[in-house]
Amino acid sequence: MRQSVGFALSLLIGAPAVLGAQGFGIYELGACGMARAGTGVAAPCPDGSAIFFNPAGLAGLKGWHVSAGGTLIKALGNFTSDATQAKTDLDNPWIPVPSVYVAYGASPKLGVGIGLFAPYGLETRWPLSFDGRFTGYDNIIRNVYIQPSMAYQVTPWLSLGVGLDIVSGHVELNQQIDLAPQVLPLPGLPPGTTAAQLGIAPGTGFANAHLEASHTQVTGAHFGGIIKVNDRWSIGGRYLMHAKIDYSGTATFTQVPTGIIIPVAFGPIPAGTPVDAVLQPLFSSLLPSGAVTTTITNPEQVVFGVAFKPQTGWTLYGDYQFTRWGKRFAALPINFADPATPSQVLNTYYNNTSDFRLGAEWVKNAKLTLRGGYLYNTAAAPPETVTPLLPEGSRNEITAGAGVALTPKWSVDFAYQFIKQNDRRGRTRDLSGATADQLIALNNGLYSFSAHLVGLSLAYTF
Secondary structure: OHHHHHHHHHHHHHHHHHHOOOOOEOOOOOHHHHHOOOOOOOOOOOOOOHHHHOHHHHOOOOEEEEEEEEEEEEEEEEEEEOOOOOEEEOOOOOEEEEEEEEEEEOOOOEEEEEEEEEEEEEEEEOOOOOHHHHOOOEEEEEEEEEEEEEEEEEEOOEEEEEEEEEEEEEEEEEEEEEOOOOEOOOOOOOOOOEHHHHOOOOOOEEEEEEEEEEEEEEEEEEEEEEEEOOOOEEEEEEEEOOEEEEEEEEEEEEEOOOOOEOOOOEOOEOOOOEHHHHHHHHHHHHOOOEEEEEEEEEOOEEEEEEEEOOOOOEEEEEEEEEEOHHHHOOEEEEEEOOOOOOOEEEEOOOOOEEEEEEEEEEEOOOOEEEEEEEEEEOOOOOHHHOOOOOOOOOEEEEEEEEEEEOOOOEEEEEEEEEEEEEEEEEOOOOOOOOOHHHHHHOOOEEEEEEEEEEEEEEEEEO
């Protein structure tokens, strides 16, 4: 039983970094940038969101720029079983993701600012009828970043920016525990007797695990640069350092009634005995609550981009992002406070990823700007790590939006984004200590996903 608890906790602690992969990493942190597919490292939007997209864009700002808004995300998805062809739908609500930026042009060359946003966020809810509930059925991850930043215009053609990354992370996992494979240490039963030998069918949930982990710390820094080649061309780059985060977690277990009656006598257990009554005195020893810690290193991000103005009013953007998952997220050490529970290592096998982004912007007049874009992301998760926690895969995305000047000081931006993820084979259950090939062999169905995102930002300049 300790093995089951340990693996459940390892899934929880691994979740924040899993999220940071392409699957549900959030780049839609400002409606202006979102509408043009997240492009703009060479020419960020003038609303303070350069703090995230490229801090060098703060140089040259005039006065104060304050913007606030958010993105609503509706994820749609399902799992189709190979064995039964039954389809189970994801039951996600609309999830809000906020962003707030304050920037100030301290001088013609110096710009400063601070941003608060959530670049990583996930909520996956599966019905309790889904076999994946034994991996995770209600999973919530929130990572809030605070980034104080500054930029300086070194020459008329070169601006440089830098800032700190302060991260507050919180994750939750709700998971059911299957009774059938559990060993029951009852007097009179042969050692190693499992609940399945008492006639308990696989897929009988008898406990709920509520797992949480959180931490806040200064994790690293980010850097940016913009080269203005001429009035039509600019080149930009952004580098986000890897971030080493120490998480602390706890697990709380509650018994779930099975309502099952043992039909025939088995050792000291007479026929007609409720299974729940047998488990009651054993529960705290089978599933002891306790603490667990791990250290996760989020990977480096490198982004390069160009901006080109082919004619008056038009700007075209192209960005490429590389995320170095292969080295930073290959394995997770899991350390338990209880000395009776051995430490574990969870192999994640993640791959490096690439994002390709194209965007366009047309300033129709002083009051209206139209935007659109397309992007493609490769997958970080290999075939052996596609589970209900995050069945992540390669994605195609399209975006559209508009900016409206309400007054000389007030403006509002709107954006819409559609995500279509390529279907991926995956599994509903995990096997502790299994090799990559063994995990792939457990893949028992097909995950399909898409999402709708709606963004809104309100900006004030003075």
